[in-house]
Amino acid sequence: MSANIVIYNASAGSGKTYQLSLNYLKLLKDLSNNNLKNLLAITFTNKAAFEMKERVIQFLKEIIKNTERGKALKKELNFSEKEAEALLEEIFLNYDNFQVKTIDSFLLNLYKALAYELNLISDFQIKRYIDESLIEKALERVFEEAYQNKNLFLFLESFVEHLLKTQKQLKIDIKNKLVKSLETILHKITYKKELIEAINIYKERDLKEIAQFVNQEDLSQYSKDYYLTLYSLVKDKLEEIFYKEKTLFIGLWKEKLSEFISSQDGFIPWIYVKLGSLEGIIIDEFQDTDRLQWEAILPIVEDLISRNKFLICAGDPKQSIFQWRGGDPFLLQEILNKFSNYSVKVEVLNKNYRSCSNLVNFNNLFFSVLKNNKELKKEILAEIIFGKNDKFERKEEVLQKVLEEFDRNFRHIQQEPTQNLDGEVNLRFIKLDSINSSDSKKYNKIRLNDLIKDEILNILEELKNRENFEDVAILVRKNEEITELSSFLLTQGFKVIGTSFLKLKESKLVNSFVSLLKFLNYPEDNIALAGFLNGGFTQKGEDIFKSYCEAKLRGINLNLIDFVKTEFKDFWKVYIEDLLNKSKILSFYELCQYISNVFRLKEKEEVSYLYKFLSIILDLSSKGGDLEDFLEYWEKYSEDELEIPKDKEAIKILTIHLAKGLEFKHVILPLTWEEKEYTADLGLIFYNGKIYKGKKEELPEEAIIGWYLDKAKQKLEIFNLLYVAFTRAIKNLYIILPEEELKNFKMEGFKIFRKVYAFLEKEKDFSINSFNSL
Template sequence: MNSSQKNIFDFPEVRVVEASAGSGKTYALAKRYVCLLLSSPLKADEVAISNILAITFTNKAAFEMKERILDFLRSIAFDCLSETEKNEIIKPLGISFSEAQKRAFTAMEQIIRHYNYFQVQTIDRFVNSFLAGCAFKVGLTSNFKIKTNYIDYLQYSLDQLLEKAEKDINVYNAFEEFLRNYLYLENRLGWFPKEDILSIISMLFNQSNSYEGTFIKGPLTSSGIIKRKSKILEDMKLLSLEVKGQIHAGFYKSLESFLAKAIESGYDIDSVPKRFANEDMPTRKSDKVSDEALKLWRKIRKNLKALCEEESASLFNPYIEVYDQVMKGFYERTTKDDVLFLSELNKRASQLFSDEFVTVEELYYRLATRFRHHLIDEFQDTSRLQWQNLSIMPLEALSTGGSLFFVGDKKQAIYGFRGGDVKLFDEVKKEFSAFNLNVETLSNNWRSQRAIVEFNNAVFSKENLMDFIKKKESYEEDKNSQKVVFDENDMEEIESIFSGSQQTFVKENNKGYVEIVSIDIDKKEERDEEIRNRLLKIIKELQERFELGQIAILTRNNDQIEQVTSWLLEDQISVRSERTSDIRENGKIKELVSFLHFLNSPIDNIVFTEFIFGEIFLKASLIDPADIQSFVFGLREKLRAQQDLYVYTEFRDHYKEVWEKFISGFFKNVGIYPIYELVVSIYNEFNVLENFKDDQGFLMHFLELIKKYEEEDLDLELFLNHFENLKGDDLYVNLSDNDAIEILTLHKSKGLEFPVVILPFLGMEVQVGSQNADMRQSYLLQHKESDIELLRLKESYYAYSEELYQIYRSEYIKAFLAELNGVYVSLTRAANELYAFIPQKVGSRFNILKFLIPQELYVCGEKVKYISKSNKEAGLVRLSCGKYRNWIEYLKGEYKSFGEITNKGKRLKGKIAHFILSYIGNLSEQDLPEILCEVREQIRFEFVEERDLDIYFDNAQKLINDPDLQQYFYCKDAFVHTEKDIVDEKGNLKRLDRLIISENEVCIVDYKSSEDESKDNKEQIVEYIRIVKNIYPARNVRGAILYIDTHNVEEVF
């Protein structure tokens, strides 16, 4: 490395970019990548991109970064950069622009030629790549499969364990203990045990994969807790006798009352008299208690502390016990199927490094590359497990003159529930401070208009945040609900996180509008109705200035998405949300699924009726819907009278032509052909893609799901069951091109921007131990080195255990910051206009966010019409629908007739003869005995079970040496091809047994065993002649069917 390069980058270097919302972090990452790529001359034989690794956290972010990098390189190569960009990218490199252009051209060529080295990818994809190279070391084969839906495997393992419980008393007791604790801990009344057990196990599985370590049980069993409680109760009875008449009357009365109830029915820590939380015994001023009483008092308090801590750590032991047993079966099955789930990648990869199975040198060897420069996006959401898997490579790179570049924003750390640890952001800076650490803050907001930038600057200023916390604590003190008081360290942490919140807007973005409305209604139904009315009013007003597709509504959870989607659909407003993009909710897909259910089980009258009432059938068949309605309802009396009456048989008799044209073929062939080809043929027969262009996304996604499923199974019934239970990304179809309001959760909105954002439920709900807004849990994860405890926290514990209170306090601060970060993300998505409703309550609690936004900020800026509505369709080029053939008809050629299937011996004879003749080229240039000798060597491996092969070679020699047939084997001045593949104009592949090409003529030879199907044989070779004539239009093309058994030849012209 020359000195100029050292001055430019000063390697080794750790550069940290703190990028607030809208400040251009993708731009910064792409710019860094391009600068690294162009910083030295690129040699033709050197692949510079192979030395750079860029890690993102979503596929969308990886795509955007690649797009931006390629756009930069193109702009440099073709001199399209602005002067500002030239100063930011080219000038620091210390090279001329013409040199930069040459390097950009070379870099683009490298990316095109070596795209596999263009390492801009998600962390999961990268971890998968090095796991694939070290699979054996973690108990996998090199061909292991990655899956996303682990629920089926967990459910299977749970079912196996439930069956085992009938015979194994230990398993039975584990389930009984689990259910007893579950009913108590989760406070459930009506429930479905199996589904809830599966839900808990699934949650634990996810959490286990997010953190390093394994779940450990607490020190006490249920019986151990009961014993400790009994011992405390005995001491309390002794204390009661010892202090009678000597202590505060109120306390003595409460103690006696507690003892009476506890002796009869047991007790919970909540019911213990509160005075035991005090260090001193509540005595009367004039009385003095005995030393024995004081000794008992201290003993009781000590045991209450131990009880709280041990009970807290032990109540979830049954959860861990059942989880451990389910996971045994789970891993047995995944090992058998050679499967690894996406959520397991990082946990499994960590085994390589924690157990020192692999060194960084070996890792680079497995990856077939060595990275000198590392770029990491969204670092604030990186988990410790992920960083553990990545960190050895940046450390090695830095020690050899490389670099680490990471970008993030602590204010946007909202994925703590997935293991993201914002503290890593500062810890890594400190850890790598010896490697030329540079910290850069991006303060320009390129996204939002002035009013929105200034609004957020005011809301998240240090003064306003401090004022917010004071008001919150004052309110909680008045309501006697204060549990945590923020101390100086907490304030410093908040200040540190939001220290970079103050941004400047771009000069051109000097408009914008913000409107905040407080919904001060206590009853939820009335509050929701008010929000609904205001929301619809705002949307109608916005439609005068914006297209629907420019509006986004952000919610806290999926339940709110359902609620808001319903409101808008009821008012005939187009919506794009998880509900509307759910493939199972699409009308055309429902009709197709009904038809497939019918084909699978024709006696199901309901699904057949659903299909013939649907648009797909009616539009294709041209039957009047009123006629179908009359037909179906006319069957009511028959259906009542005949239990075994099937609607499809009545339909077949009533609409014979329609049945034959549209349904009969599928009815006869279902189960014979693959599901994918069956559904494609349905699309073709009913002209589905042409008739329902607006549903193309759903229809094509349905085919993708079938294709994906067929990799594992081909059964139609199992596919329909699989489809009913779809989960995750497979459920949703990307509908980005339609003009509709987008509704999504704030977590899904991270990294996105919209011209208009509406927040109908803006609030803060600080809950310790909750996962996220859609998945509550009653336990808290407590990490102890390589172990993870499940703690039960409740307020009554804190009075006796300072340790548990400090754990609660720490988790409360963490939950508070996560909520505050969520508010920041929500308020910074808008580019032009921002609207928010602050409801009185979030859930059942007062919405403390009311204290965050000062009333003077409720309206900022003014409403402006930015651009006139443009007709998107005018500039949109719509691709015509794909034309699908009737695959069932086409595939019939791939399946043998019944006669062929039953005459296996005849088929084998023909197959062996074809194999031998496929080696016979142009014998005018080859030696026949030598060729046959070679064939004898090969044929032994192809037809192992066939003992007497000599007869086949004798027949082949007779055929070849027949004087009438020698013209087809001894071809002077001609080229001979055997088993020649040709393709017709539609892309269909055909294979010719023998193709003889001479100067003026082309001859196609087709071998057949017998003349039984002469007509079909002739049709086939006529088709071959037609295709070959298109390839050799200037030559005479003829065909010859050579019958192996009789040596007859049928010529075809």
């Protein structure tokens, strides 16, 4: 390769995965002995990692088979059939060394490899959440320490007095409020570097000095000192608890790892001793990488570049829709700035291999208008950030910074269509005759939803009549909309796959399995036994539960456990007693496999849920987790949905966030979602190296600029959501929107679209159907 660093600006449908897979093979071919461990490819999700692995293997197979595509690949990669066959065999024989993985899984492996250096035991378990009970335990430890530490006691006493003076509603439940705010802050420090730095600074503050703030007249300006000090104290206690219990919180280890590697001069070779030497790194979806993740691997990247090795990144700031959990779209620019003295190649992937020409031209036009028309762009941003009546004197200063950020995001818009397909962008304006501004918003929301459902039915009937009814997706903003819309379409006779149906906790079989495990853990739990019997494992179990309900109506005075023991002795002995005995001698995973075999669960319809469930148990067991650990973990389990089945006849209903990276022949987008009112997390504002806390009206002028910029960051993500939603369709995109703005509805995506559309109508003589002929 001609450059050490290659950056792909990859718009939607531009063949990013294809390009990265080619680069993976090119780099691998140049490595000595084709050593898989010397090359690392990082993705954002497990699905993306699987897709890249699948693409690499498919390329090699095509070359070996000498297909038409294989011939082109052979020429581009300079591979012979023999080389491809040898490399494919190397992958299959050493699949564990095939390093295409998520960034978190790589960092976790790195953490485990450095457990000794970090003063950790090597068999620690990972917690993906912080249970409220642990936060309470940490808070209690702080309180206990106060009895031996006079300054800490004074601080806590002063803090409570400060809370009672500034927040009267806290008099009811101070402890619960503190626990909730601590939970929020501990989630936020998994990615927000400014917050971590602030908390670390407050570790060094004088507690006695802070305790005097309660006597000041202007209490609000000292709130941040109280809160950040408490957060630092609790964070330290939590780390002590984790260490004692041999666990790590999945967020905190990024900070620890970054700090350790950055502080150790000449330490990188020792990492290579542990994990194997790296010759190149490929990073996908770079706009979704958070700063702590990046800083944790940055020393390794710097070492690679200094040795004239390779870094390849691909990303698209326009598709940055995960900033709420730390994704930083401007890291790509930081790479350019940091490594400007090295050979850097920036390539814009400007061809669209997904969508028909009408769709590509629509997006080119729509987002180019936003990008190039400064007055229109400024008008839209001013309205969604400030509203119509905001008199903030430094509004222009804020807007200028926001405009610069928008332009960085949408620098690369124009794409060249490559697909020779018929298709269109079809706008469906809903008539709002039945919506009255004098009615309540709740009533009008119901009416609007009914009108949207009617229009969706119209579109689906049209697709059916055109014999084009396959691979249809409906994109929504919130998870709760999925359930409502799925239920409606099911009643209309449509086959539906709503992603809310694909969550493990929605599976009857999985819930029944968990109930059984709860009963085995505590054999006096009547509720758990009821959940198991009535959960569909066996018809006999359902019959027993029905018999018990009938017996209770007749006045029987037995609990469920005693009823089964006395009335259904054979069932109790064959199933319940057997499982109770097996739970004492089998490992947790072996017990679950045994349950699956006894009840022949692999023959059930929900087998995909079962396999996912068992894979989670296997992963937990491999880390030393037992039944009790699992039950604790399951209470907070929030894993992503199962992969959407490839059923072309079923209508898929999913959020825009989940749709990112996917494509569908036909996409229906109700552009009526509402955005939440902006509030600063915990009232904290970080601006110009300073920290502020309080409501906007309580902040000094400089802090209010930071408040608006933080709000603007949230609002800019709406443009990215529109871009992601508009670029999922292959053939047809149906956009459903009201014919006019609705009073009291904060439909900012709709407002953006309407203003651009109105501009096109005025400037380019557009009509409703103009997009269809682009």
